[in-house]
Amino acid sequence: MRIPPLEPAARVVTALREAGLAPAVGGSGLLVALGLAEVANDWDVTVDADAETVTTALDAAGLSYRPLDQGRYAIGEVDLMVDFALPGPAGVEALPTRVTGEWQGLPIGDPEVWARAYRLLGRDAKADLLERYLEAREHQI
Structure with missing residues (x-):
C-alpha cells in the first residue's frame, strides 16, 4: 500500500470536526481503505458546509490553504x-x-456516493470497483 502521509489529512479532519462539521475521506483514499486499491496519491476530503465556515475552521487551526475552484481547496x-x-x-x-x-x-x-462521483467523472473502472464492493456487501447481509 502506498499513501501520502496521514498527518495532513488528520489535521484537516480535526480542524473541521472542531468546528462541528462531519468530514469524510473519499476518492482513492477510500478505495485504499476498503482494500480496493493499493495507491492513493492524495487525500480527497469532503464536507457539507458553507465555505466561510470551512475557511474559518482552517484558519483557526493554522492551516495554509489555497482555493482551486468553486468549493475546492x-x-x-x-x-x-x-x-x-x-x-x-x-x-x-x-x-x-x-x-x-x-x-x-x-x-x-x-x-x-463515490461510485456515483466516479461515474459522473467518467472514471468507470473506479465506479465499477465500488459498485462490486457494495454488491458483495449486500450479499453478505
Missing part, C-alpha cells in the same frame, strides 16, 4: 471539497458527505 496533499457536487445529465448533482466508518483514524466516506 488545496491543503498540501489534501484536496478539500466543500458541498461536493458534479455536473450530471440532469444538471449539477449534489454528492453528500456521509461517514460510513473509520480507517487509520480518518472518517471514511460513503462508497455509494
Whole structure:
C-alpha cells in the first residue's frame, strides 16, 4: 500500500470536526481503505458546509490553504471539497458527505456516493470497483 502521509489529512479532519462539521475521506483514499486499491496519491476530503465556515475552521487551526475552484481547496496533499457536487445529465448533482466508518483514524466516506462521483467523472473502472464492493456487501447481509 502506498499513501501520502496521514498527518495532513488528520489535521484537516480535526480542524473541521472542531468546528462541528462531519468530514469524510473519499476518492482513492477510500478505495485504499476498503482494500480496493493499493495507491492513493492524495487525500480527497469532503464536507457539507458553507465555505466561510470551512475557511474559518482552517484558519483557526493554522492551516495554509489555497482555493482551486468553486468549493475546492488545496491543503498540501489534501484536496478539500466543500458541498461536493458534479455536473450530471440532469444538471449539477449534489454528492453528500456521509461517514460510513473509520480507517487509520480518518472518517471514511460513503462508497455509494463515490461510485456515483466516479461515474459522473467518467472514471468507470473506479465506479465499477465500488459498485462490486457494495454488491458483495449486500450479499453478505
